[in-house]
Amino acid sequence: MIDPRFPARLLEDLSRGGSIAGPRTRLNLDRYGDESDDLPGLVPFARDGGGGAWYLDVEDRLQRGAGAVFYLHMSETYGDTRFIASTYDALLQRVSEGLHPHDMPSFDQLASEHAPKNTRVPGIEGLVDVERIHASTGRPATVTPHDDARCEGGFVARAGTPVYLSEHGRIYLVTLAGPALVEGVACAGGTELFRHPETGRPLRFTPSEPMVVEGLPLAPFHEVTIPDPVYFAEVSGVLARDHDVKGLPLAGGTHLSLSSRIFNGTLRADAVVAGSALPAGTSFELSNGVLRPPLIRGGAPS
Structure with missing residues (x-):
């Protein structure tokens, strides 16, 4: 639904639809969705085709004036917001002159x-x-x-x-x-530790002792990631010993990535992987359940 608080020129452009392009950016006009969680009260009116959106501050929530235009990519948060222009007309002028949204400083950069x-x-x-x-x-x-x-x-x-x-x-x-x-969690020195920003729980680290994650015996002194709904979709690490994973006989020393399905491994015995019979010692990688060449054959890692 088109917001009646939009300026007349924007309402007219939205009624026609289509795109407005400059030398370095494009506005695909589309009143496509609700306000951003990071920009409450700001109304989107265009996308750039790459995940970025332009918003109109119809109520001067960000104190740059009612009708000011801001840009925020869907993967970014409030601090990445960029003030682009004081009005929609000014935005069109700047786009025609070659503006790219990232020419403008983010809120974090200004702060x-x-x-x-x-x-x-x-x-x-x-x-x-x-x-x-x-x-x-x-x-x-x-x-x-x-x-x-x-x-x-x-x-x-x-x-x-x-x-x-x-x-x-x-x-x-x-x-x-x-x-x-x-x-x-015992963490080794000299390594990066990523903690959950709210709970402090270690999510990516290098353990200094063997540990078990999601039933997998993982070796020390190799980086481990712990599954999390927001930050890491999979568990990864190096198997501390021979271990069967998703029915496959994997060798100790295998670097492993695993979520609901297995992504890679090294076989310690002959096995069928994604419909293909592979000999012991084969290192494999799967993409969407399909084997990716080349397969590496040779002795299992020690």
Whole structure:
């Protein structure tokens, strides 16, 4: 349904449909859906064909003036929003002159223009440089500690490496300076730890001890991912020993990715994989349940 609060020229263009193109971007006019979860109160009126959408702020929610135009890609969040033009007419003019949405700074970039250095932030001991700020909350989004820094959660962040924080201040990505026990998981030092931004649960890490995930015996000192509805669709890691997975006899040392179906593996015995008889020692990869060539034949990994 076309919003009657749209300006007359936009209403006219929407009634005709079609596209408006400039040298570097295109507006496919279409009142196609509801407002974005990240931009409540803003009404979409066009798409770019690549997952991006233009929104009209009909009630001046973002305080750039009623009728201001904003751009946000469907895979991005509030901080990635870009103010494009003060009116629809101004947007058309800028598009005709060669504007691309990413020419304009995001809200996070604007908020980070004067990010402080040599400062302290909650949850991290010692001095840090703030590299990026969440426009939504005004809190640090990325910081770099000057020295190895103990963090809330009991682990130590490596000096000079970025630490990423959620909009609410929880560390969710960090390079560990040394071994750490995180939510009961023994993690190796020197590796990246990705934690759930809300719960702190480790979702991607390198364990320093053997562990079992989703029934799979996984080896230490190889990166592991834990399935999560939002962040990781599959479990991955290296099998600590010979193990049957989805009815297939896989060899210890196999790097494995698994969700509802198996994506890859190395056979320790002859088996039928996706309808093909394969000998022991074959490493295979599946795409949508179909074997992808070339198959690698040889001894199973040690």
